Amino acid sequence: MVVNALSVDVEEYYHGMEFEAAVPESERHLLPSRVELSVERVLGLLDHAGMQATFFIVGQVAAAHPSMVRRIAEAGHEIACHSDRHNLVSRQSPEVFRADIQRAKACLEDICGEAVLGYRAPNYSIGPQQSWAYDYLLEAGFQYDSSIYPIVHDRYGQPQAPRFPYEIRRDGDRRLIEFPIATRRWLGLNLPIGGGGYFRLLPTALIQRGIRHVNRREQQPVMFYFHPWELDPDQPRPPMPWHHRFRHYVNLEHMPAKLHDLLERTRFAPAKHVLGLVPATTVTS
Numbered sequence: 001m002v003v004n005a006l007s008v009d010v011e012e013y014y015h016g017m018e019f020e021a022a023v024p025e026s027e028r029h030l031l032p033s034r035v036e037l038s039v040e041r042v043l044g045l046l047d048h049a050g051m052q053a054t055f056f057i058v059g060q061v062a063a064a065h066p067s068m069v070r071r072i073a074e075a076g077h078e079i080a081c082h083s084d085r086h087n088l089v090s091r092q093s094p095e096v097f098r099a100d101i102q103r104a105k106a107c108l109e110d111i112c113g114e115a116v117l118g119y120r121a122p123n124y125s126i127g128p129q130q131s132w133a134y135d136y137l138l139e140a141g142f143q144y145d146s147s148i149y150p151i152v153h154d155r156y157g158q159p160q161a162p163r164f165p166y167e168i169r170r171d172g173d174r175r176l177i178e179f180p181i182a183t184r185r186w187l188g189l190n191l192p193i194g195g196g197g198y199f200r201l202l203p204t205a206l207i208q209r210g211i212r213h214v215n216r217r218e219q220q221p222v223m224f225y226f227h228p229w230e231l232d233p234d235q236p237r238p239p240m241p242w243h244h245r246f247r248h249y250v251n252l253e254h255m256p257a258k259l260h261d262l263l264e265r266t267r268f269a270p271a272k273h274v275l276g277l278v279p280a281t282t283v284t285s
């Protein structure tokens, strides 16, 4: 039976793209932090399902909440990196990106005491013009990246990219694997079945059927993701255009039940296990 990868992008609700437009950066830090509360909900759900996941954590969030990171690691989940400041890669120079990933990786490894193998760019912002980023990820010691969503989308998406894990960079013995977000082929299109707003909007059974189809017919694992803030309907709601409001808040109140359903019927594990990666710090005798 194919085991899929489950991932959680740990950030504040105001790291969402819609909040970026609604609240100026200089004022965002004044908003109340709700990440610990929402991560507790995620840990409760996963514990109930007896399942472990990969938590891609924003470095600055980890630095502000180190005990939360330790709680995640102690529950047996994989700690991975979701950048240091949640800035889009497409808005960074290579030098700024390099410093950002090195800072975040060091911070996370300091807190959890384990090698961090995985990276996910904020909003899947490594496009074809940012492919230099893979060289820096490999240089920093990452073993896999999960920043490509092979769909058509207004903000991100590379519909021509491979749909399943593949080697994206190699330097001698060191490899960087890309683990794209889940899609299902249908009438020549890649349909998004990997999480986010689509998961909140579409019937859970439809997503489950899609994952089962990929597992059985294509014999491949998929990568699924969600955010802790998607389990927090009581988060602040500043004024924003209706379509932004819809994207950020639609069906937040149904998320716990939807995830519960998904976890009951689908096999998941942390990405590093699905990819069969061994942490660089593991010593075998």
Ligand SMILES: [Zn+2]
Binding pocket: 009, 011, 015, 082, 086, 121, 122, 123
């Ligand atoms: Zn994010």
